[in-house]
Amino acid sequence: MSEALRVTVWNEFRHERKSEAVKAVYPDGIHATIAAALGEHGFEVRTATLDEPEHGLTSEVLEATDVLIWWGHVAHGEVQDEIVERVQQRVLAGMGLVVLHSGHFSKIFKRLMGTTCDLKWREGNDRELIWVVAPGHPIAEGLGEMFMLEHEEMYGEHFDIPPPETLVFVSWFSGGEVFRSGCCYTRGAGKIFYFRPGHETLPTYHNPQVQRVIANGVRWAAPTVIERVFGNTPPHVPTEG
Amino acid sequence: MSEALRVTVWNEFRHERKSEAVKAVYPDGIHATIAAALGEHGFEVRTATLDEPEHGLTSEVLEATDVLIWWGHVAHGEVQDEIVERVQQRVLAGMGLVVLHSGHFSKIFKRLMGTTCDLKWREGNDRELIWVVAPGHPIAEGLGEMFMLEHEEMYGEHFDIPPPETLVFVSWFSGGEVFRSGCCYTRGAGKIFYFRPGHETLPTYHNPQVQRVIANGVRWAAPTVIERVFGNTPPHVPTEG
Amino acid sequence: MSEALRVTVWNEFRHERKSEAVKAVYPDGIHATIAAALGEHGFEVRTATLDEPEHGLTSEVLEATDVLIWWGHVAHGEVQDEIVERVQQRVLAGMGLVVLHSGHFSKIFKRLMGTTCDLKWREGNDRELIWVVAPGHPIAEGLGEMFMLEHEEMYGEHFDIPPPETLVFVSWFSGGEVFRSGCCYTRGAGKIFYFRPGHETLPTYHNPQVQRVIANGVRWAAPTVIERVFGNTPPHVPTEG
Amino acid sequence: MSEALRVTVWNEFRHERKSEAVKAVYPDGIHATIAAALGEHGFEVRTATLDEPEHGLTSEVLEATDVLIWWGHVAHGEVQDEIVERVQQRVLAGMGLVVLHSGHFSKIFKRLMGTTCDLKWREGNDRELIWVVAPGHPIAEGLGEMFMLEHEEMYGEHFDIPPPETLVFVSWFSGGEVFRSGCCYTRGAGKIFYFRPGHETLPTYHNPQVQRVIANGVRWAAPTVIERVFGNTPPHVPTEG
Numbered sequence: 001m002s003e004a005l006r007v008t009v010w011n012e013f014r015h016e017r018k019s020e021a022v023k024a025v026y027p028d029g030i031h032a033t034i035a036a037a038l039g040e041h042g043f044e045v046r047t048a049t050l051d052e053p054e055h056g057l058t059s060e061v062l063e064a065t066d067v068l069i070w071w072g073h074v075a076h077g078e079v080q081d082e083i084v085e086r087v088q089q090r091v092l093a094g095m096g097l098v099v100l101h102s103g104h105f106s107k108i109f110k111r112l113m114g115t116t117c118d119l120k121w122r123e124g125n126d127r128e129l130i131w132v133v134a135p136g137h138p139i140a141e142g143l144g145e146m147f148m149l150e151h152e153e154m155y156g157e158h159f160d161i162p163p164p165e166t167l168v169f170v171s172w173f174s175g176g177e178v179f180r181s182g183c184c185y186t187r188g189a190g191k192i193f194y195f196r197p198g199h200e201t202l203p204t205y206h207n208p209q210v211q212r213v214i215a216n217g218v219r220w221a222a223p224t225v226i227e228r229v230f231g232n233t234p235p236h237v238p239t240e241g
Numbered sequence: 242m243s244e245a246l247r248v249t250v251w252n253e254f255r256h257e258r259k260s261e262a263v264k265a266v267y268p269d270g271i272h273a274t275i276a277a278a279l280g281e282h283g284f285e286v287r288t289a290t291l292d293e294p295e296h297g298l299t300s301e302v303l304e305a306t307d308v309l310i311w312w313g314h315v316a317h318g319e320v321q322d323e324i325v326e327r328v329q330q331r332v333l334a335g336m337g338l339v340v341l342h343s344g345h346f347s348k349i350f351k352r353l354m355g356t357t358c359d360l361k362w363r364e365g366n367d368r369e370l371i372w373v374v375a376p377g378h379p380i381a382e383g384l385g386e387m388f389m390l391e392h393e394e395m396y397g398e399h400f401d402i403p404p405p406e407t408l409v410f411v412s413w414f415s416g417g418e419v420f421r422s423g424c425c426y427t428r429g430a431g432k433i434f435y436f437r438p439g440h441e442t443l444p445t446y447h448n449p450q451v452q453r454v455i456a457n458g459v460r461w462a463a464p465t466v467i468e469r470v471f472g473n474t475p476p477h478v479p480t481e482g
Numbered sequence: 483m484s485e486a487l488r489v490t491v492w493n494e495f496r497h498e499r500k501s502e503a504v505k506a507v508y509p510d511g512i513h514a515t516i517a518a519a520l521g522e523h524g525f526e527v528r529t530a531t532l533d534e535p536e537h538g539l540t541s542e543v544l545e546a547t548d549v550l551i552w553w554g555h556v557a558h559g560e561v562q563d564e565i566v567e568r569v570q571q572r573v574l575a576g577m578g579l580v581v582l583h584s585g586h587f588s589k590i591f592k593r594l595m596g597t598t599c600d601l602k603w604r605e606g607n608d609r610e611l612i613w614v615v616a617p618g619h620p621i622a623e624g625l626g627e628m629f630m631l632e633h634e635e636m637y638g639e640h641f642d643i644p645p646p647e648t649l650v651f652v653s654w655f656s657g658g659e660v661f662r663s664g665c666c667y668t669r670g671a672g673k674i675f676y677f678r679p680g681h682e683t684l685p686t687y688h689n690p691q692v693q694r695v696i697a698n699g700v701r702w703a704a705p706t707v708i709e710r711v712f713g714n715t716p717p718h719v720p721t722e723g
Numbered sequence: 724m725s726e727a728l729r730v731t732v733w734n735e736f737r738h739e740r741k742s743e744a745v746k747a748v749y750p751d752g753i754h755a756t757i758a759a760a761l762g763e764h765g766f767e768v769r770t771a772t773l774d775e776p777e778h779g780l781t782s783e784v785l786e787a788t789d790v791l792i793w794w795g796h797v798a799h800g801e802v803q804d805e806i807v808e809r810v811q812q813r814v815l816a817g818m819g820l821v822v823l824h825s826g827h828f829s830k831i832f833k834r835l836m837g838t839t840c841d842l843k844w845r846e847g848n849d850r851e852l853i854w855v856v857a858p859g860h861p862i863a864e865g866l867g868e869m870f871m872l873e874h875e876e877m878y879g880e881h882f883d884i885p886p887p888e889t890l891v892f893v894s895w896f897s898g899g900e901v902f903r904s905g906c907c908y909t910r911g912a913g914k915i916f917y918f919r920p921g922h923e924t925l926p927t928y929h930n931p932q933v934q935r936v937i938a939n940g941v942r943w944a945a946p947t948v949i950e951r952v953f954g955n956t957p958p959h960v961p962t963e964g
Contacts, residue, residue: 092598092642094859112596115669116574131398131419136817136912141947145399157372158386160574160670163407165645165889170398170411170419178372178411178419187597188642189859224864333839333883335618353837356815356910377576377671382706401815401911406886407647428838429883430618465623613880613901627881639854640868645889652880652893652901660854660893660901 004044005222008065009035010057012072013049015200022200030071030198033205034214038069041215050075055083062086067096067218070103073200084108092188096221098214101198104159109194112187113161120156120177128152128197129172130181139168139182139193139216147209153199155179161194169213171196182213189225193217245285246463249306250276251298253313254290256441263441271312271439274446275455279310282456291316296324303327308337308459311344314441325349333429337462339455342439345400350435353428354402361397361418369393369438370413371422380409380423380434380457388450394440396420402435410454412437423454430466434458486526487704490547491517492539494554495531497682504682512553512680515687516696520551523697532557537565544568549578549700552585555682566590574670578703580696583680586641591676594669595643602638602659610634610679611654612663621650621664621675621698629691635681637661643676651695653678664695671707675699727767728945731788732758733780735795736772738923745923753794753921756928757937761792764938773798778806785809790819790941793826796923807831815911819944821937824921827882832917835910836884843879843900851875851920852895853904862891862905862916862939870932876922878902884917892936894919905936912948916940 011031015022026033031047038045048056050072062068068087072079084107091097091112099109104117128149132140156177162185169182181196195213198204205211252272256263267274272288279286289297291313303309309328313320325348332338332353340350345358369390373381397418403426410423422437436454439445446452493513497504508515513529520527530538532554544550550569554561566589573579573594581591586599610631614622638659644667651664663678677695680686687693734754738745749756754770761768769788771779773795785791791810795802807830814820814835822832827840851872855863879900885908892905904919918936921927928934 088596114570114594114596129417129419133398133400133421134404134909135399136909136914136947138947157374157411158376159374162644162667162669163375163647166404167408170421172413172417172419176370176413178370178413180374180411185644186857186859187644191859224859224861329837355811355835355837375668377668377673377706379706403885403908403910404888426885427616427618428885432618465618465620611899611901615880615882615903616886617881639856639893640858641856645857648886649890652903654895654899654901658852658895660852660895662856662893 004042005066005218006064007038007043007045007067007069007218008057008061009038009045009047009069010055010071011047011049012075013051014075015073019201025201025203026205030200030205034069034071034211037205037211038215038218041211041218043215043218050078055079057083057087059086062090062095065090065095066223067098067221069098069100069214069218070106070108071100071198072106073102076106079107081107084111088112091190091192094189094223094225096190096218096223097192098217098221099192099194100214101196104194112185112192115162116160119159119179120154122154122156122175123199124154124175126152126154127174128154130169130197131172132168133170134166134168137166137168138220139184139213141216142212143209149197149204149207149210151202152197152204153202155181155196169196184220189223191221193221245283246459247305247307248279248284248286248310248459249298249302249308250279250286250288250310251296251312252288252290253316254292255316256314260442266442266444267446271441271446275310275312275452278446278452279456279459282452284456284459291319296320298324298328300327303331303336306331306336307464308339308462310339310341310455310459311347311349312341312439313347314343317347320348322348325352329353332431332433335430335464335466337431337459337464338433339458339462340433340435341455342437345435353426353433356403357401360400360420361395363395363397363416364440365395365416367393367395368415369395371410371438372413373409374411375407375409378407378409379461380425380454382457383453384450390438390445390448390451392443393438393445394443396422396437410437425461430464432462434462486524487548487700488546489520489525489527489549489551489700490539490543491520491527491529491551492537492553493529493531494557495533496557497555501683507683507685508687512682512687516551516553516693519687519693520697520700523693525697525700532560537561539565539569541568544572544577547572547577548705549580549703551580551582551696551700552588552590553582553680554588555584558588561589563589566593570594573672573674576671576705576707578672578700578705579674580699580703581674581676582696583678586676594667594674597644598642601641601661602636604636604638604657605681606636606657608634608636609656610636612651612679613654614650615652616648616650619648619650620702621666621695623698624694625691631679631686631689631692633684634679634686635684637663637678651678666702671705673703675703727765728941729787729789730761730766730768730792730941731780731784731790732761732768732770732792733778733794734770734772735798736774737798738796742924748924748926749928753923753928757792757794757934760928760934761938761941764934766938766941773801778802780806780810782809785813785818788813788818789946790821790944792821792823792937792941793829793831794823794921795829796825799829802830804830807834811835814913814915817912817946817948819913819941819946820915821940821944822915822917823937824919827917835908835915838885839883842882842902843877845877845879845898846922847877847898849875849877850897851877853892853920854895855891856893857889857891860889860891861943862907862936864939865935866932872920872927872930872933874925875920875927876925878904878919892919907943912946914944916944
């Protein structure tokens with residue numbers, strides 16, 4: 001526990017290189033902004049992006065990762081199935097996974113959920129209020145009862161996910177929608193946290209409360225077991241019945 | 242299953258006798274309006290109110306009740322502990338319980354939850370949108386993805402309840418709040434459904450969608466076992482270990 | 483509700499044609515035994531098997547199926563991905579799915595769970611006691627507190643599944659293992675029930691209590707919505723925020 | 724996080740003063756054995772017992788307690804309701820609670836659960852195997868897939884508790900029973916862990932794996948918020964609706 005948790009921030013990193021509007025908000029990419037924030041929260045952070053070899057997610061990188069953060073949007077289909085499989089196996093072995101915003105449609109999240117992960121959305125000018133519904137949960141630590149994002153893309157129900165094992169946040173949007181915006185799951189020995197905000201044209205990941213939620217999510221998702229200790233072969237010989 | 246479910250609608254029945262504004266909306270009491278609606282849904286319905294002997298909840302009545310509906314507000318403290326205990330034992334034995342609106346602060350609900358059941362509230366002029374977050378759940382049957390109550394009292398998070406075993410509805414209020422407004426629990430062999438809407442001065446219980454939710458809640462909460470079949474004494478003699 | 487639920491019993495149907503030992507127990511196949519039992523419970527039942535065209539699971543069949551039952555073991559890999567995809571989409575749209583025994587390793591179950599679904603096992607001579615841990619749940623209806631299978635294959639923890647939304651049964655095995663043997667999930671609008679017993683060489687599916695559990699599972703998993711009513715496009719135009 | 728967690732171990736402390744058999748196993752009381760073990764795990768530990776003034780649970784003690792451990796058996800009825808109320812309020816405000824063995828029938832546990840908390844039991848000569856069903860959970864950290872207690876009192880299902888929010892352990896008993904023996908709950912801002920083993924005549928609390936589970940339980944139940952930060956009064960003035 002005295003060692004710093006090792007976090008890898010994965011970003012598709014396409015918007016920021018093509019759109020001046022996005023580049024103006026995240027000049028070095030969304031991953032760089034999140035990585036800097038997590039560094040200040042005391043984690044050992046590296047980044048990886050889609051266009052690196054093996055998307056930057058080699059076996060060596062994953063074996064040195066306690067918690068993986070995932071942001072993707074327009075290029076989910078370009079993520080190779082082999083890498084998705086590798087990430088899934090690592091999650092089942094205990095690596096934490098924090099999925100952000102449009103990552104709801106990533107191959108890895110859909111594979112771990114088993115559903116379409118579809119939702120409503122609108123790029124408008126909504127205000128988002130994020131309410132805490134699990135006040136004692138580690139992911140809500142240090143937040144008040146609610147925090148506000150003055151402008152965000154709307155995501156609305158029905159969000160086609162399995163019922164969260166723990167629901168931490170519910171969002172209110174000025175246009176009339178609600179959304180389960182902080183959702184915890186376990187899969188194998190791994191913990192998964194989905195957190196809603198983070199449209200690429202908006203400064204959401206510069207917001208200190210958003211950064212705190214992601215940092216809290218990393219701590220919550222940190223592995224207790226980083227390899228499957230349970231060989232599933234029978235430990236007992238047959239008995240007399 | 243061919244027999245009609247037997248429902249008892251319990252109401253505090255104080256507002257309707259003291260306030261002209263409430264009487265105008267529910268001339269025979271909230272219980273009468275709900276009972277009539279449930280009768281049309283095919284249930285065998287009776288009512289009971291606070292000022293009847295034993296609050297109308299004699300052992301005979303409870304033994305002939307499959308699902309009990311509870312509305313109370315200003316007189317929670319007048320409900321005798323002995324009757325609360327009787328209702329709790331009946332729920333644990335399998336009777337369904339549907340708790341409405343300000344019933345969140347009733348003795349029976351707090352006792353079954355173990356928490357304060359506190360929440361935010363405002364008698365204003367809010368609009369309420371009730372979103373379905375569990376589309377395949379029996380309690381959401383026949384509803385669309387959302388329904389609206391043009392005017393309702395606001396209830397806001399944090400709602401101090403145990404995390405619902407199933408969350409069916411989330412409400413949006415025009416003032417900026419959200420609320421987990423359809424919550425399912427089991428206690429013993431009994432099923433409990435909390436449903437938020439129903440301020441006494443508003444015609445909420447005349448709304449066909451609200452009536453449908455209550456009817457769906459009754460069907461969902463109907464007992465599969467109406468007495469504890471499991472005597473908790475060891476069925477096995479000690480073995481050789 | 484007055485119409486009979488339409489059940490399709492799917493079976494790999496390989497063991498029964500190759501092994502005299504299995505044929506002796508299930509001369510017409512496991513599916514035939516289960517189908518006959520469900521017919522007696524009042525359902526409208528058909529069967530489908532692996533070696534039929536499209537594995538017997540054409541779009542027409544699935545559209546006429548309320549609940550699909552799945553038994554497979556040695557030929558999971560032969561089930562075409564296209565059919566698995568079709569079944570998954572139908573489950574998400576509301577069709578119930580009851581997965582039996584070695585179906586834990588089927589493509590459809592693993593895809594809906596997102597985990598390995600691995601477990602311990604032993605073909606020995608274990609006795610299995612199946613304890614009810616959710617006495618008010620519809621799937622436990624009509625059972626006592628426990629029922630026994632004198633001989634069954636052992637399945638042991640850790641069973642690598644997401645935490646069940648509702649755990650109905652826990653099995654005890656004479657060799658020293660336990661197993662979460664009745665597990666409920668929702669995915670999209672669909673309900674999924676996994677039920678452990680049913681080794682092919684043993685008369686488990688002739689057991690009236692096992693038959694009752696499967697029938698209860700069919701009733702619980704029956705759809706409330708059989709098509710996605712929720713088009714996930716925003717119903718509101720942007721507001722002034 | 725750098726400060727040690729403050730643990731109070733509460734024990735009824737009656738068996739140990741009346742029974743030579745119990746005194747032989749726990750000469751200074753069960754609380755002393757548990758306190759010593761938790762001290763070695765790095766916590767700041769104090770103890771409290773039934774016959775102290777206010778049962779040793781003054782407001783000052785509770786305000787200086789992050790996690791309370793509870794063992795009781797023959798004198799549940801002697802615990803004053805006022806103290807139970809005080810402990811409940813502190814749990815709802817964020818204090819962790821670890822309830823051991825026969826504490827299942829304590830006033831505080833029943834009040835937080837809302838059920839009878841009844842179970843089967845047998846003082847025989849059972850062997851208990853405790854299986855991990857949530858391998859990535861912090862409470863399972865450092866354990867293998869199963870650990871054994873050569874002799875323990877049997878507790879069997881049905882255990883009349885609300886469905887655990889997380890089920891960590893399931894016990895197997897040689898006499899044929901199973902039991903949900905590691906159960907996690909949240910109530911308000913507080914976390915509650917029930918752990919089954921610990922009959923007073925047996926050396927269970929000297930077992931290093933049992934001690935580790937209790938220490939893990941303390942870390943898991945540690946508060947993130949130790950006072951209700953959420954004043955439940957509406958933060959918004961009425962809007963135009």
